[in-house]
Amino acid sequence: MGEPSGDECEPVLLNTFVIKKQRCRVYFHRGLLKWESEADPYIRVSLPSKNVVGVEYEHPSELSAYTNETVCQGESPDEHISFTLHYVVRSKQHKLRPSKVTLTHSDPRQVALWVKTIRSFIKDLTYRPKSLLLFVNPYGGKKRGQKIYEKNVKPLLARAGIEARVVITQHQNHAHETILSCSFEGIDGIVCIGGDGTLAEVLNALVLRTAKEKGIDTDNPNAELPQPSICVGVIPGGSTDTVAYTLHGTSDIQTAVFHIILGESTGLDICSVHNETSLLRYYASMLSYGYLGDVCKSSEKFRWMGPKRYDYSGFRKILANRGYLSEITILSSDEDSPATGPKCYKNCNKCGDEPDKIEKPPSDWKTVRGRFFMVNGLNISCACAKAPNGFSPFCHIGDGCLDVVLIRHTSLINILRLLLRVSSKTRTMFDLPFVEVHRAQEFTLQAMPDPQLQLLDPDAPDAQTSVWNCDGEVVYGTNIKIRVRRQLVRMFSQRMEEDDREPSCIVCK
Numbered sequence: 001m002g003e004p005s006g007d008e009c010e011p012v013l014l015n016t017f018v019i020k021k022q023r024c025r026v027y028f029h030r031g032l033l034k035w036e037s038e039a040d041p042y043i044r045v046s047l048p049s050k051n052v053v054g055v056e057y058e059h060p061s062e063l064s065a066y067t068n069e070t071v072c073q074g075e076s077p078d079e080h081i082s083f084t085l086h087y088v089v090r091s092k093q094h095k096l097r098p099s100k101v102t103l104t105h106s107d108p109r110q111v112a113l114w115v116k117t118i119r120s121f122i123k124d125l126t127y128r129p130k131s132l133l134l135f136v137n138p139y140g141g142k143k144r145g146q147k148i149y150e151k152n153v154k155p156l157l158a159r160a161g162i163e164a165r166v167v168i169t170q171h172q173n174h175a176h177e178t179i180l181s182c183s184f185e186g187i188d189g190i191v192c193i194g195g196d197g198t199l200a201e202v203l204n205a206l207v208l209r210t211a212k213e214k215g216i217d218t219d220n221p222n223a224e225l226p227q228p229s230i231c232v233g234v235i236p237g238g239s240t241d242t243v244a245y246t247l248h249g250t251s252d253i254q255t256a257v258f259h260i261i262l263g264e265s266t267g268l269d270i271c272s273v274h275n276e277t278s279l280l281r282y283y284a285s286m287l288s289y290g291y292l293g294d295v296c297k298s299s300e301k302f303r304w305m306g307p308k309r310y311d312y313s314g315f316r317k318i319l320a321n322r323g324y325l326s327e328i329t330i331l332s333s334d335e336d337s338p339a340t341g342p343k344c345y346k347n348c349n350k351c352g353d354e355p356d357k358i359e360k361p362p363s364d365w366k367t368v369r370g371r372f373f374m375v376n377g378l379n380i381s382c383a384c385a386k387a388p389n390g391f392s393p394f395c396h397i398g399d400g401c402l403d404v405v406l407i408r409h410t411s412l413i414n415i416l417r418l419l420l421r422v423s424s425k426t427r428t429m430f431d432l433p434f435v436e437v438h439r440a441q442e443f444t445l446q447a448m449p450d451p452q453l454q455l456l457d458p459d460a461p462d463a464q465t466s467v468w469n470c471d472g473e474v475v476y477g478t479n480i481k482i483r484v485r486r487q488l489v490r491m492f493s494q495r496m497e498e499d500d501r502e503p504s505c506i507v508c509k
């Protein structure tokens, strides 16, 4: 038996193949591929068909290891008696890894039938991208963007039959300008190899373009924004890569490429930042005033150091230990406390696809005043390799809320305690007495004149206020309003699973 049976749209194939010199019964139906040996040593593998990346004929000369008396070579060299399935398995620490299996049959017609059927199944997965616009930032992180593309990305995309229109960015804003002006015809995904800054450029441009096409005034902070129809993917190539890490649970490059190839997507909130008159930026990761704003501003001068520039500038700014007087108003959500769980994983309850219809009663506004070491609006947990739990470990990626984390000005010793908590795998910073966290839909910050700072540096009026670190870029503004846009963009990601100790299927052992 080997002909598709049942519904024509839902072929079922069943046949006996040789896999690693063993006769195996192999079954393929839309959702599942299974193979099981007929005798000892017993193997039984169950593979979700959606995890298949591609299928290729094997050249007969490569098959000597598989050939035995049950298999004869096809009469014509064009007739293949083997094919290889390339698929993805879930590995430890949320990583996705490539795997493959070669199946051999004495009848080339059977091999052709299986290859054709599986290829057509993959083609019908319409959510998978077929053609990408791919930006490579050769400048971010350790300047490995182009190498990452050639070595880790190009071969995998080719195997999956995905075409890529590649743009190596030549300057800051190159990706932004390209997205605003290019044709999207035939493009079903925009991907960048870079850090959070490169991704922010892509997201800003895509959101702006979509809003402009619908005639929306983006300078109005209350305007509702339309969701772009194109999915976005990010392949880590920067210094911190918090968005990739938070989505996938790792900054592993191969894993990020597989998330794009497999095509499943998840809704990511985006925050808008406005001053009194206009839009400043959109961000996907973190907006931070005070310490991290100062670090961002000063670290640009040390970019030649690579990612180490953040450690260097960070250390200097800690020693400076400045505090900034500010008034913050927060439209807080009546959801449960952001200082405790649950964490955001695949199939998270809070990040379901239903639009958020929370009313915003005025009584929910809170005002907090004081001198702050840092004021942060986190759109995601901001987990990264150095802080695997993230800055706000229970922040959700698609719940329509952000976490406003306020860190009051305090002693140097307390700041060191804070930094240890940020990198801790087991503890959060939220029980420290100078830290408070609010889950919010909107917040505003008004920098207040600070006589103390003016005394320190009377000639520099700017010394009274800090700047914003907005997804790694410096943004200026002393009276700004931040608003979350629920799941405004769709990102290629299956999300990290809650428990990655137990592989989900027998293939993943």
Ligand SMILES: Nc1ncnc2c1ncn2[C@@H]1O[C@H](COP(=O)(O)OP(=O)(O)OP(=O)(O)O)[C@@H](O)[C@H]1O
Pocket: 137, 138, 139, 140, 141, 142, 169, 170, 171, 172, 173, 174, 194, 195, 196, 197, 198, 199, 201, 237, 238, 239, 240, 241, 242, 471, 472, 473
């Ligand atoms: N050829 C280029 N020359 C100079 N700057 C560039 C070039 N291509 C892109 N850029 C800019 O480089 C900046 C930094 O890139 P990116 O954010 O990806 O790296 P990073 O800052 O090292 O990482 P992270 O944001 O994760 O900390 C972006 O603002 C981007 O616009």
